[in-house]
Amino acid sequence: MNRSLVVDVLFWCFAAGSVVTGYLVFRTDSMVRAAFWLLASFVGVGAILVLLAAEFLGVVLILMMAGEMLIMAVVMVMFMMNPAGLNPMFMVHQHRFAVAAGVVSFAGLSVVALTADFPDQPVDASVDATAELGFELLGDSMLVFQTAGVALLATMIGAIALASRNGRFGTSDEGSREPALEIEELESP
């Protein structure tokens, strides 16, 4: 079978799969299942990236999102909807407006995609994209790469500071609790 035909068939399978599973994220009746539908959507997009010759980024996206969605499922088990985020739920607001915004944005972006005149310069089959990215990361774009690392470090520090109950000068939520909530807590056994 012709290679381009195989790539086309695979692309349409992954594209349809990622869009449908992305939609199911907001239609399923459990938050934990929603996290795994989102992971399926990301796997589809990662596979499309591999088909587009960005093998490294595709695999990294799948691995990164697998970890992220598992953390998301754990957060839901901790905080959301007893028991453990698996109860049926339908928690939407302004549904019509949301549907309209989605349809309008899809139509607008599709019109731009189909009518704009983009340069036609596909990546050469002989190019080793992963090796080129490696040279770019440790060469001309090293400063960008390092900045991303520093941003992630700052994020980790900020996340710990936000999520930690005990700050340096007392509890981190001191002064931010509504009086009614404190009274409720005092009255509760």
Add this chain to the structure above:
Amino acid sequence: MTLETVLVVAAALFAVGLYGAISQQSFVMLMMGLELMINGALLALIALWALSTGGNPQGQMLAIVFMTVMAIEMALGFALITNVYRVRRADITEKLRKLKG
């Protein structure tokens, strides 16, 4: 697989994410919508890199910045959700009437 078709798929992902981000009450589900929107943008970026710029390495570099943004959004989002739940006992957007503590 042409540039236009990949961009339309990316637009569909972005639109579904926008629908989710606007319609969902739960903070975590709202974050899922944002993730889908960034996912669509990432797909469009890689499509432009692969099919329109001749595989310029800086395109992949920009995609790595996108993925960093995804990681930052999720990490800070979870930390904020933890804090809001602790302070306000709130896990849906309707329970927050003001952002100021």
